[in-house]
Amino acid sequence: xxxxxxxxxxxxxxxxxxxxxxxxxxxxxxxxxxxxxxxxxxxxxxxxxxxxxxxxxxxxxxxxxxxxxxxxxxxxxxxxxxxxxxxxxxxxxxxxxxxxxxxxxxxxxxxxxxxxxxxxxxxxxxxxxxxxxxxxxxxxxxxxxxxxxxxxxxxxxxxxxxxxxxxxxxxxxxxxxxxxxxxxxxxxxxxxxxxxxxxxxxxxxxxxxxxxxxxxxxxxxxxxxxxxxxxxxxxxxxxxxxxxxxxxxxxxxxxxxxxxxxxxxxxxxxxxxxxxxxxxxxxxxxxxxxxxxxxxxxxxxxxxxxxxxxxxxxxxxxxxxxxxxxxxxxxxxxxxxxxxxxxxxxxxxxxxxxxxxxxxxxxxxxxxxxxxxxxxxxxxxxxxxxxxxxxxxxxxxxxxxxxxxxxxxxxxxxxxxxxxxxxxxxxxxxxxxxxxxxxxxxxxxxxxxxxxxxxxxxxxxxxxxxxxxxxxxxxxxxxxxxxxxxxxxxxxxxxxxxxxxxxxxxxxxxxxxxxxxxxxxxxxxxxxxxxxxxxxxxxxxxxxxxxxxxxxxxxxxxxxxxxxxxxxxxxxxxxxxxxxxxxxxxxxxxxxxxxxxxxxxxxxxxxxxxxxxxxxxxxxxxxxxxxxxxxxxxxxxxxxxxxxxxxxxxxxxxxxxxxxxxxxxxxxxxxxxxxxxxxxxxxxxxxxxxxxxxxxxxxxxxxxxxxxxxxxxxxxxxxxxxxxxxxxxxxxxxxxxxxxxxxxxxxxxxxxxxxxxxxxxxxxxxxxxxxxxxxxxxxxxxxxxxxxxxxxxxxxxxxxxxxxxxxxxxxxxxxxxxxxxxxxxxxxxxxxxxxxxxxxxxxxxxxxxxxxxxxxxxxxxxxxxxxxxxxxxxxxxx
Numbered sequence: 001x002x003x004x005x006x007x008x009x010x011x012x013x014x015x016x017x018x019x020x021x022x023x024x025x026x027x028x029x030x031x032x033x034x035x036x037x038x039x040x041x042x043x044x045x046x047x048x049x050x051x052x053x054x055x056x057x058x059x060x061x062x063x064x065x066x067x068x069x070x071x072x073x074x075x076x077x078x079x080x081x082x083x084x085x086x087x088x089x090x091x092x093x094x095x096x097x098x099x100x101x102x103x104x105x106x107x108x109x110x111x112x113x114x115x116x117x118x119x120x121x122x123x124x125x126x127x128x129x130x131x132x133x134x135x136x137x138x139x140x141x142x143x144x145x146x147x148x149x150x151x152x153x154x155x156x157x158x159x160x161x162x163x164x165x166x167x168x169x170x171x172x173x174x175x176x177x178x179x180x181x182x183x184x185x186x187x188x189x190x191x192x193x194x195x196x197x198x199x200x201x202x203x204x205x206x207x208x209x210x211x212x213x214x215x216x217x218x219x220x221x222x223x224x225x226x227x228x229x230x231x232x233x234x235x236x237x238x239x240x241x242x243x244x245x246x247x248x249x250x251x252x253x254x255x256x257x258x259x260x261x262x263x264x265x266x267x268x269x270x271x272x273x274x275x276x277x278x279x280x281x282x283x284x285x286x287x288x289x290x291x292x293x294x295x296x297x298x299x300x301x302x303x304x305x306x307x308x309x310x311x312x313x314x315x316x317x318x319x320x321x322x323x324x325x326x327x328x329x330x331x332x333x334x335x336x337x338x339x340x341x342x343x344x345x346x347x348x349x350x351x352x353x354x355x356x357x358x359x360x361x362x363x364x365x366x367x368x369x370x371x372x373x374x375x376x377x378x379x380x381x382x383x384x385x386x387x388x389x390x391x392x393x394x395x396x397x398x399x400x401x402x403x404x405x406x407x408x409x410x411x412x413x414x415x416x417x418x419x420x421x422x423x424x425x426x427x428x429x430x431x432x433x434x435x436x437x438x439x440x441x442x443x444x445x446x447x448x449x450x451x452x453x454x455x456x457x458x459x460x461x462x463x464x465x466x467x468x469x470x471x472x473x474x475x476x477x478x479x480x481x482x483x484x485x486x487x488x489x490x491x492x493x494x495x496x497x498x499x500x501x502x503x504x505x506x507x508x509x510x511x512x513x514x515x516x517x518x519x520x521x522x523x524x525x526x527x528x529x530x531x532x533x534x535x536x537x538x539x540x541x542x543x544x545x546x547x548x549x550x551x552x553x554x555x556x557x558x559x560x561x562x563x564x565x566x567x568x569x570x571x572x573x574x575x576x577x578x579x580x581x582x583x584x585x586x587x588x589x590x591x592x593x594x595x596x597x598x599x600x601x602x603x604x605x606x607x608x609x610x611x612x613x614x615x616x617x618x619x620x621x622x623x624x625x626x627x628x629x630x631x632x633x634x635x636x637x638x639x640x641x642x643x644x645x646x647x648x649x650x651x652x653x654x655x656x657x658x659x660x661x662x663x664x665x666x667x668x669x670x671x672x673x674x675x676x677x678x679x680x681x682x683x684x685x686x687x688x689x690x691x692x693x694x695x696x697x698x699x700x701x702x703x704x705x706x707x708x709x710x711x712x713x714x715x716x717x718x719x720x721x722x723x724x725x726x727x728x729x730x731x732x733x734x735x736x737x738x739x740x741x742x743x744x745x746x747x748x749x750x751x752x753x754x755x756x757x758x759x760x761x762x763x764x765x766x767x768x769x770x771x772x773x774x775x776x777x778x779x780x781x782x783x784x785x786x787x788x789x790x791x792x793x794x795x796x797x798x799x800x801x802x803x804x805x806x807x808x809x810x811x812x813x814x815x816x817x818x819x820x821x822x823x824x825x826x827x828x829x830x831x832x833x834x835x836x837x838x839x840x841x842x843x844x845x846x847x848x849x850x851x852x853x854x855x856x857x858x859x860x861x862x863x864x865x866x867x868x869x870x871x872x873x874x875x876x877x878x
Contacts, residue, residue: 032059035070035128037137038103040188041223045142046084047112051105052124052137054092058100068094068131072106077121078229079141085110085122108139116145118165118229140227148523155518159511165230168503170194171510172492174232175472177443179482180204183221190224190234193486196513197286197478199237200246201446202592202645209248211282211533218283219527226526233526235335235517237286237443241305242718243271243545244278244536245589249602251278251541251719252585255696256291256317258552258715260307260739261767265319271548272323274541277332281535283528285520286335288402288443290320292388293345295740297750298669300369301649304586304696304716306345308739309752309764311387312862318388321396328399328519332532335516338392340404340445341421341432343385347372347406349750354652362664365654367647371405371451373418378410390436399440399516403428403448403476422448428475441477441512449479463487469495473502477509537602542720549723554713554736555768561799562688562710564730564770565634567614572632574625574682575639575675576662577694579607583662586696586716587645594643596662603719606638606692613725625678635682636728639675640694640714641667649696669746670700683707692724698742702761713738733771737858738764753855763851765858766838772800773835776828777812784825786815805836809874816870826866830857833870836877850876 038053056068073089074081081087086109094102108122122139147153148162163171173194180200183189190198198221206213218236225234244250253259253271262268272290279287294314295306307317326333349369357365374385392398407418408427421427422444432438449471454464463484468491471479481488495501517523535541555563565571577583582600587593589601598605604612607621620627629635642663648656655664665672671679671693679701683689690710693699694717705711713736714724726732741751742762753764774796781787790811795804802808812829819825837854840846847853857872 033057033064033068033131034059034134035068035126035131036133036135037124037126039137039223040135041138041140041227042108043140043142043223043226044110046110046144048110050108050110050139052108052139053103053105054126055101055103056094056098056131061100063100064094064096064098066130067096068098069129070094070131071127073125074108075123075125077123077138079120079122083111083113084120084141085139110139110141117141117143118146119143119227119231121227138227143229143231151524155515158518158523159514162230162232162514163507163511166510168496168506169489169493170230170232171506172489172496174510174513175478175492175506176485176489177237177478177480178485180217180221182483182485187221187224189486190221191227193489194228195225195234195485196232197235197237199288199480199482201482202239202246202588203590205246211247211249211536212530214247214282214284215528215530215533222526232514233517233522235286235513235520235522236284237288238279238284239288239588240275240279241289241291241588242586242716243275244282245585247278247282247536248590249537251275251537251545252589252601252603253545253718254548254552255304255586255716255718256307257295257304257696257739258717259320259548260313260317261554261713261715261736262548262551263316263737264551265316267544267548267551268317269319269323270544272320272336273326273333274323274544276324276326276334277532278536278541279334280332280528281532284334285522286337286400287324288337288339289324290318290336290338291340292318292338292392293340294384294388295345296384296752297345297347297349297369298697298740298743299349299651299749300345300347301367301644301651301653301667302370302646303345303740309741310859310862311384312859313739314388315391316862318392318396321392321398325397325399328516329521331521331525332535335399335520337400337402337443338389338398339402340406341401341442342389342404342427343374343376343381343408343421344404344406346374346376346385348375357652357654362654362657367650367654368652370647370650370653373407373409375409375411375415377412381408386431389432393432393436393438399519401432401438401440401442402445403442405445405448405451420452422476423452423470423474425474433475439512440516441509442475443478444471444476444480446480446482447484449476463491465491465495468492469500472509473505477512545718545720546723546726549717549720550726550732552715552717552736553724553727553734554738554766555710555734555770556713556742556762556766557705557708557711558768558770559709560688562634562690563712563728563734565614565690565728567729568616569614570618570631570633571610571620572629572635572682572686573607573610573619573621573638574623574635574678575637575692576623576678577606577640577692578621578623578636578638579605581605581719581721582660583640583642584694584716584721585643585718586641587643587649589643593645593648593656593659593663596642596660601719604721606694606714606717606721606724609722609725610636610728612722613729613731624674625681629682629685632686634688634690635686636690636692637679637682638692638694638714639671639678640692640699641696644696669698669743669749676701676704679704679708683709690728698740700743700746702744705761713742727770730770734767734769735771737767738762740764741855742766753859758852758855760851763855765834765855768838769831769835773828773832774800776831780822780825780828784815784819786811787825790815801839802832802836805840806878809833809836809877813870813874817867820867826861830861830866830869830873833873833877837873840877846876
């Protein structure tokens with residue numbers, strides 16, 4: 001999603017707090033005395049008595065110098081006096097000396113007439129002597145007795161009843177989503193535009209960025225939605241792509257590339273569940289995640305949002321959808337969004353754009369790969385780019401889908417005629433909704449239809465009737481129009497009235513949206529509770545994050561068993577990413593592009609984690625390696641990237657000119673010069689040198705590899721840096737495997753598993769382990785004679801490595817072929833075979849095509865063929 005560079009801050013629905021009485025003081029300026037209602041809206045059921053709070057305040061906080069009399073009366077709304085409410089009027093007086101903030105109530109009596117009705121309004125008129133009235137409240141008589149409000153009826157019937165009562169304008173409102181900042185200063189716009197949804201873009205937060213403030217803000221906007229005739233609740237959405245990153249204090253999990261490295265679907269499901277709990281605790285029921293893109297080119301600035309380069313790996317990680325959604329009616333789960341449909345990780349890199357960017361100011365540069373064109377044939381597109389969506393829809397029942405900014409150019413009909421995904425009726429309606437059977441709703445990306453070319457206005461970057469018509473008719477159901485919601489509604493109303501957008505298409509969109517709102521339980525429980533705010537950043541969730549960090553670490557090199565480290569070692573820690581939580585968390589953290597800085601988010605930096613896990617270690621820290629290394633035994637150098645998100649993370653693309661200074665560096669697949677200098681200095685000085693790369697993608701360091709004893713891909717671990725220290729010091733073993741191929745040089749990119757000439761520095765699936773593969777076998781050895789025979793001491797060295805690889809692997813292969821459907825057995829045996837293959841590579845005895853064998857083996861395992869995976873690994877090992 002594209003987001004605003006600056007977010008307007010504002011709080012809504014703040015309640016006036018009555019202050020304790022104070023002695024009378026000098027007279028306050030009567031022009032600065034105000035009278036306000038406690039809320040602008042009071043919703044209540046028929047037959048109840050509604051107390052409306054009125055308060056008086058002085059600008060200087062002093063008590064009233066003179067009495068203030070307020071005249072009030074029930075006014076003219078949509079409710080009928082005598083039938084729906086009792087008309088009333090009166091006065092109340094705040095005596096002189098009343099404290100600022102004093103509150104009185106006036107009653108509004110609602111009558112029960114027994115008839116089924118939509119919601120009706122009773123406004124109150126207020127006038128005051130000696131004060132200014134700032135808020136005029138309205139009492140909303142809740143809709144009642146209508147079938148769509150009956151929770152006992154099936155959702156399908158409730159939707160049909162509600163849809164049949166809606167006007168065209170109300171339907172179009174449900175199809176419209178505005179940004180929080182667009183309604184923050186005037187929340188009544190939610191009701192006036194009859195919005196179906198509001199979102200927060202990256203960095204768009206309430207003035208006080210606390211969980212409680214989020215709940216209050218969302219509920220304030222919800223009150224506006226519930227003041228409308230049909231009281232259709234709002235659905236609030238947000239990008240919680242690696243935890244609830246917009247909220248300060250939330251648990252920030254590793255980005256998806258790191259989760260892909262864990263190869264642990266159950267853990268990833270727990271990450272999704274913890275994320276959902278924190279998002280819902282702030283009042284938000286909808287998450288624009290996960291990204292199911294298949295990242296095929298690390299020059300793409302969003303590559304860290306992908307679980308990996310192999311569609312099978314992405315599919316295996318879709319358990320995160322189960323963690324997010326659970327049962328939609330549960331109050332600790334959210335609606336998930338599969339994005340970006342489809343092909344956004346597979347767009348072609350535009351060398352001409354990158355070359356043209358050179359020398360231009362950042363604001364004139366263009367994206368060379370993000371939002372680009374996927375040039376492909378339909379068969380390859382189905383195999384690579386569409387592959388994750390079938391299981392997401394059918395197996396995981398994802399509730400919403402977001403189209404991509406990118407385009408598709410089918411090679412079958414010649415090149416040069418790409419179609420924007422937001423305009424792609426074939427892929428949205430025919431394929432996704434038709435062939436795949438998706439029954440949720442599609443939400444456009446940020447101003448996504450603005451990018452549809454209008455033949456009549458080719459230079460118009462905003463909305464036009466043509467763009468709205470094409471976008472709706474292509475099959476998108478809700479439209480993210482952050483700052484142009486009202487214009488979108490007007491254009492769509494005109495197109496529908498003229499018959500250029502069929503009524504059936506609008507009804508299909510609204511039916512899908514309403515269905516999910518009912519399934520989420522929003523009609524029964526539209527308001528969020530603040531009771532769960534302590535879930536945000538809880539110890540339990542941070543423990544899940546720490547485990548995910550540890551399992552995401554990929555050990556690429558470990559010469560001389562440099563790792564794990566001794567907990568009493570003398571360490572020299574260096575590098576700019578050792579103690580920078582902002583760099584460690586990456587983009588989509590607090591703001592859209594993220595932010596560098598040690599205090600960017602609450603959490604534990606890698607340096608803090610080292611101190612925590614190894615309190616007995618002697619540690620010298622120097623970010624730039626300028627401090628003396630005297631007495632240190634081991635250097636731990638933590639280098640890598642600064643935060644970025646879409647577009648501004650593209651290699652050869654624009655730098656983020658408004659971001660923090662460290663983020664304004666040119667994006668590259670090579671380590672920055674300063675990082676390279678720190679690696680050279682530390683690794684040339686100390687006897688043992690460990691390098692950790694904190695980044696959203698591989699960094700080319702082939703020429704420095706010889707001076708590095710241990711190399712770790714740490715990805716973007718998030719807020720729980722102690723998870724990195726856990727594996728450094730052996731509290732947990734290294735188990736992570738590469739989710740993407742690690743290139744030898746920049747010219748080799750793109751390089752992916754399955755390529756004809758596949759020679760990366762480290763292949764897809766590579767990952768040295770510090771645990772004992774023999775222990776994994778022992779856990780599955782019962783009643784398996786071949787496994788027990790393979791465990792004989794004669795086949796193993798004292799350090800847990802294989803002494804007799806041919807003999808051990810032969811026995812294990814026979815057992816695997818006999819029981820290949822046993823997942824635990826397959827995992828244990830393949831772990832030993834992979835260790836043996838990688839050991840052969842390290843000692844130089846592996847065949848020339850070892851990279852292909854290891855990568856293809858990982859692909860085979862992911863696609864459910866453990867026997868083929870074992871055969872390939874054995875060929876590399878023996």
